Amino acid sequence: MRVKKRIEILNAVNRLLEKKVLSLVNKDAEVIYLVGGSDREFYRIIDRDTFIAMFASTKDEVEEYLEIQEYLSKKGVGVPEVFMADIDKKVLLIEDVGSKSLNSLVKKSDDMDFIERLYKGVIKKLFHLQIDGNIGIEKCKPVYKRVFDYDALRWESDYFSNSFLQMFCGFSKEAIEKLDEDFHNLALSFVDEPLFFMHRDFQSQNIFFKNGNVRIIDFQSAHRGMLTYDLASLMKDAYVTLTREMREKLLFFYFSLVQEKVGVYRDYKTFRRIYVLSAIQRNMQALGAFSFLSLVKKKRWFIKAIPQGIKYLKEGLDEINDFKSIREIIYSKKVTKCIKSITS
Numbered sequence: 619m620r621v622k623k624r625i626e627i628l629n630a631v632n633r634l635l636e637k638k639v640l641s642l643v644n645k646d647a648e649v650i651y652l653v654g655g656s657d658r659e660f661y662r663i664i665d666r667d668t669f670i671a672m673f674a675s676t677k678d679e680v681e682e683y684l685e686i687q688e689y690l691s692k693k694g695v696g697v698p699e700v701f702m703a704d705i706d707k708k709v710l711l712i713e714d715v716g717s718k719s720l721n722s723l724v725k726k727s728d729d730m731d732f733i734e735r736l737y738k739g740v741i742k743k744l745f746h747l748q749i750d751g752n753i754g755i756e757k758c759k760p761v762y763k764r765v766f767d768y769d770a771l772r773w774e775s776d777y778f779s780n781s782f783l784q785m786f787c788g789f790s791k792e793a794i795e796k797l798d799e800d801f802h803n804l805a806l807s808f809v810d811e812p813l814f815f816m817h818r819d820f821q822s823q824n825i826f827f828k829n830g831n832v833r834i835i836d837f838q839s840a841h842r843g844m845l846t847y848d849l850a851s852l853m854k855d856a857y858v859t860l861t862r863e864m865r866e867k868l869l870f871f872y873f874s875l876v877q878e879k880v881g882v883y884r885d886y887k888t889f890r891r892i893y894v895l896s897a898i899q900r901n902m903q904a905l906g907a908f909s910f911l912s913l914v915k916k917k918r919w920f921i922k923a924i925p926q927g928i929k930y931l932k933e934g935l936d937e938i939n940d941f942k943s944i945r946e947i948i949y950s951k952k953v954t955k956c957i958k959s960i961t962s
Contacts, residue, residue, distance in 0.1 A: 766843025
């Protein structure tokens, strides 16, 4: 990190600390940029204590973050504590939840029993977030007003078409237009699903363990939506590869929790179909994001997640044989060539 940038960050942090008459950060404090896909900037400040400095893009972003954080904190969800905030300067000082992400823990272990225990703990926390987070959700205006409806679903499929198929793989607009009916029917699949608190990016890099407790970050894009989208984000996460056997076991574990507490689904077959449809939707969104971040934002490391994202998408399309046009383009020579260019 350039010295000038480091000084700018420490000065911004110290201006915020001065307002609270707290100890200032030492000029020799270590500043570490935390890589991510967001337009927000996150820095780990290591001094007498360790905390995270978050620099937002807009004042509204800070206000919404604070409102959602307070709401979830009161629900006992396990989000980072906010130490200080300056809305005008768009700066937040928040708790450092550490470096033990679900992603890193799974990649370091070959103990399947340990991994299963980790995921079951995370699934319980997800269920708590979805169900308890939905009680009184009208009090959390940023989330209450954002509904994961037909328009939001179609935005995601357009994102996939424009960023992955057109920009990354080079398909023409005419080829993409042929997918419109499939995208329409996929979005309609969810119109009758009841709404719950939905994180919207519930994947292994946004889940941490601190002092044995599950901690959840990057919640500021939360919506009200179907239960199975966040579950699909966790189970078919392109950053971590779980065996199909493990995923099936965890899937039934989640289903059992749902049926015991809220009984949303008629039976496991009904639940599973909605889950697979949600996974198709989620994997398309993720592929759009990986492509956009790689090509437009120049965050080239996201390109590495595309091959696994395609595998998961194919898996879903193979299980539900309703979307012929999407399936045809995903299995096309053009996409195959595109993936080979990444892996070779």
